[in-house]
Amino acid sequence: MTLPTQARVVVIGGGIIGCSVAYHLTKLGWTDVVLLERKQLTSGTTWHAAGLIAQLRATANMTRLAKYSQELYGALEEETGVATGFKRVGSITVALTTARHEELRRSAAMARAFGVEIDEIGIDDIAAKYPHLNTDGVRGGVYLPKDGQGDPGNIARALAKGARMRGARIAEYTRATGVTREGRRITGVDWTAEDDSSGHIACDHVVNCAGMWGREVGRMLGVNVPLQACEHFYIVSEPIPGLQPLPVLRVPDECAYYKEDAGKLMLGAFEPLAKPWGLAGIPDSFEYDQLPEDFDHFEPILEMAVTRMPALAEAGIHTFFNGPESFTPDDAYHLGQAPERENVWVAAGFNSIGIQSAGGAGMALAQWMDGGEKPFDLGDVDIARMMPFQGNRRYLAARATETLGLLYADHYPYRQKATARGVRRSPFHEQLDARGAVFGELAGWERANWIAREGQARSYDYGWGRQTFFDNVGDELHALRTGVGIYDMSSFGKLRVEGPEAEAFLNRICGNDVAVPLGRIVYTQFLNARGGIEADLTVTRLSETAFLVVTPAATRLADETWIRRHLHGAQAVITDVTSAEGVLAVMGPRSRDLLRAVSPNDFSSDAFPFGTAQEIEIGLGLARAHRVSYVGELGWEIYLSADMAGHVFETLWEAGQDHGLTLCGLHAMDCGRAEKAFRHMGHDITCEDHVLEAGLGFAVKTGKGCDFIGRDAVLARREAGPARRLVQFRLTDPEPLLYHNEPILRDGQIVGHLSSGAYGHHLGGAIGLGYVPCAGESAAQVLASTYEIDVAGSRIVAEVSVKPMYDPDGARPKG
Incomplete structure (x- = not known):
């Protein structure tokens, strides 16, 4: 084996993801690209993928990447001469429950906002498009005519050939065995081939596309890539007489998908309790391998399937397949620059959607590497969202039992993971738990989201309407607006x-x-x-x-x-x-009274102005109080060393009984910030949202005497004027609920979608924030239009405001 001793980038892993990254880097002019594959291209997971290629994903940019993948795969054959098998057969997803039907209707509305062609269809249309389906119990569905399917192996080989045509070197049966480092950079990759040749490639960048080996390759590179392989099952029937080409069919309420291929029917499963695999490591010899059959595990899915698809009951099983795929702790793949290294990149952990994601993911990563900045918002999949502890093998094994099944579970708002919980707890956890807190999890933190009343079940009862905590949160927000409440912000x-x-x-x-x-x-x-x-x-x-x-x-x-x-x-x-430090937010019009009861410090506005921090005495201890608010009320965030946190909580709680103190959760905080139109990072504001268009120009000082990152772009936009504005909406009908991604209609035309949503208990209706195009328009012109929000297909009239609807002049926090 002869490989260069120097390369601009070494890509590790020759599945469809690695081939896509190499392909897109060479399209950008990176000719000295080397891809190392331990066995043959596609021999890990790609070769046995189902090849479903859908357009619609959960966010606008993930949909953008999926649509790009489709367009790319349709053109690859002409470019490379390799048949990809890509064809637009369409897809149908059916609902068997009221809740699932609501989810599909909301998805259809979201698709309209994202520019994806979609039709809501009834039982007759479903039966006409998929005559083999038993429609008993079906309530409705959605049809996406441009969804497709393809040959995963050939798509990967086409990408590899395209990369080679532009100068990339692809070495099969060549393992990356080690690296050299200098500070926070990898300076080179050691390799060993099956013919016993070996060498070293000095490089500027390394990309980890190692799939289910991604965690171990990450360790070699000194980066955290949390993923876990799980067994994934499907069967292929014997040929079914008269079976014609059909759309891809998903029946998520039965954990199943169906694909017609050459007169046979494939049935795949996303069972609720998955089976992690390779906990002791993946065998070195693994190549095009299958895992042992586990018919008992698959049987419940098959029993439902033969009823749903009677043709399956009559046809024999040609293939029972069990192959591993990798899953991440949150069911979003890993993409981007690894936090621990300056020149290590990751594209791995694709949660069984690697084929439909590979084209877009490779394009986005290549542009990021080439330009040095994310080309657009990739926060959903950015590897930097993963906390170091999430690479723990026991944690990954526990979480993986759940995440595979969540792909087809109901995607309820506020749904919490049930596995691998309790890892990170704030210093107030026991005090909150003793007082009825119902915890959610974020980045491993157990966070009090709402407080159950005495005798109320301390759990979520999921749905698309008012969930069990709705009134609790309303009472908590009322306390923050009219009295005093405390909530835990230690996870920030x-x-x-x-x-x-x-x-x-x-x-x-x-x-x-x-x-x-x-x-x-x-x-x-x-x-x-x-x-x-x-x-x-x-x-x-x-x-x-x-x-x-x-x-x-x-x-x-x-x-x-x-x-x-x-x-x-x-x-x-x-x-x-x-x-x-633990942090307790003490918020509300009576917060000053409560703090005066536990501290000798002066909390008046003259002595303690808004936007300042001071050391204070509190109870028998010391703290640092910050006078700021994320709910738009008078209040302080109290920062405490962890050793004093319990004492201070108990001191505040005891004194609070004379001041009407209410324990609150973070759902109430979110409702409060939505009423106040405070932006939520990752939803309302992202790397592709201009700070001026987000309405945050007041927080930018271009004349501060130094050249800061983004200054020129701020000055240019101030000169040109905004192309869009982030505005606040309130539904005039108090019943519907908003979450995010609902389409915004201006004078009857879709112009965008909500970036975030919550219920405004104080304002009396659901609240949303979203961007509205406004090139050449004043704020008054934007507000002069009629606005509606599409909620699951129903257009609801909305009030709109550029200023916050609650306390528009910001007087309350400064009182």
Whole structure:
């Protein structure tokens, strides 16, 4: 085997993902690309994939990538001469329950907002398009005429050939065995071939596309890639007489999908309780291998299937297949720059949607690598969302039993994972648990989402309507609006940035000016060169040389990584102190009274202005109080060393009994922030949302005396004017609920979709935020139109406002 000793990039893994990455890098002009595959191309997971290629995904950009994959696969054969087997056969998804039918109707509305062709169809249409289906119990469905299927192996080989045609070297039976490192960079990859030849390739970049080996390859590269292989089952029937080409059929309520192929019928399963595989490692010899049959495990799915598809009962089983696929802790794949290294990239863990995702994922990663910035928002799949502990093998095995089945489970709003829970607990966990808290999980943190009443079941009862916590949250928000409530914010990220150049450094990466007096709190964003929002945070000046950066829990690692990657030798040190401090938010018009009862400090506006932080005495201990609010009320966030957290909670709780104190959860916080039109990072604001169009221009200081990231883009947009505006909506009908992605109609035409949604208990209706195109228009012109929101196919009239509908002038937090 002869391979170059130098390459711009080494791609590890020759499944469809690795081939797509190599293909798209060479399309961008990267000629010195080397792909190493331990066995043959496609021999891991790709070769046995079902080859379903759908357009619609859960978010606009994931749909964008899936649509790109379809278009690419349709053109690959002409480019490379390799037949991909791609054909648009359409797809049908049917609902057997009222809840699933509601989900499909909401999905259809979302598809309209995303520009995906979709039809809601009834039982007669379903039977006409799929005559072999037993429609007993079917309530309705959706039909996507442009969905398709293809030959996974040949699609991968076509991508590989396209990469080779533009100069890539692809080495089969060649294993990456080790790496050399220098600081936070990989400088080269060692390889060994099956003919016993070996060598070393010095490189500028490495991409981990190792599929179900991705976690182990990640360890070799020094990066965390949490994924777990699971057994995945399907059967293929004997030829069925008269079976004609059919759409792909999904019956998620029976955990099943069906695909016609050459007169045979494939039945695949996403069973509720999955079987993790390879817990002791994947055998070195694994190549085009199958796993042992487990008919008992598959039998419940098959029993439902033969009733649903009578032709299956009459045909024999030609193939019973069990093959491994990799799944991630949250059922979203891993893509992007690994936080631990400057030049290691990841594209792995595709949760059984690798074929339909590969084209778009390869395109997006190649553009990211080539341009140095995400080409558009990829937060749903960014590898930086994964916390270090999630690479724990026991955690992955436990979570994987659930995540495979969740692909076909009802995708209810607020649905919580049931497995691998309790890993991260705040210092107040026991106190909250003792008082009825119902916990959800985010980034491993157990977070009190709502508080159950005495005698009320402490669990979620999922649905698309008002769930069991609806009235609880309404009462909690009422307390925050009219009295005083406390909720736990300990999970929010806390990063200490300190050093002689900390101020200058932070001013280079923050849009706002952090050169403020001691104790000031600055609301700001990290911007990219396009003026898009990479992070949404506060910066508190603790001393002349020390600042505290507070970020959302879900983006803590990503935000820390952004800071480190832009340090560029500045004399500053970044320390994650998230777990060192508990944080209690004390919010509401009576919050000042409660704090005066437990502290001798002066909480008046003259002594303690809004937007400042002070050290205070509280109970028998000490704390740091930050006068800010994410719910739009008078209040303080109380930062406590973990050792004093229990004492301070008990002190506040005891004193609070004389002040009507209500324990609240984070669902109430979200409702409060939605009423106040505060932006939610990852939904309302992302890396492709311009800070001015997001309505956050007040947090950008272009005249602060230094050239910060994104400054030119801010100045340019101020000159040109916004192309769209983030506005707030309230449904005039108090009954429907909003979650996100519902289409926005302006004067009867779809112009966008909601970026976030919640219920405004105080405002008396569902609240949403969303962007409206407005090039050349004033705010008054935008507001002069008639607006509706499409909720599962019903158009609901909505009020619209540029200013927050609750407390538009921001007087309440400053009172």
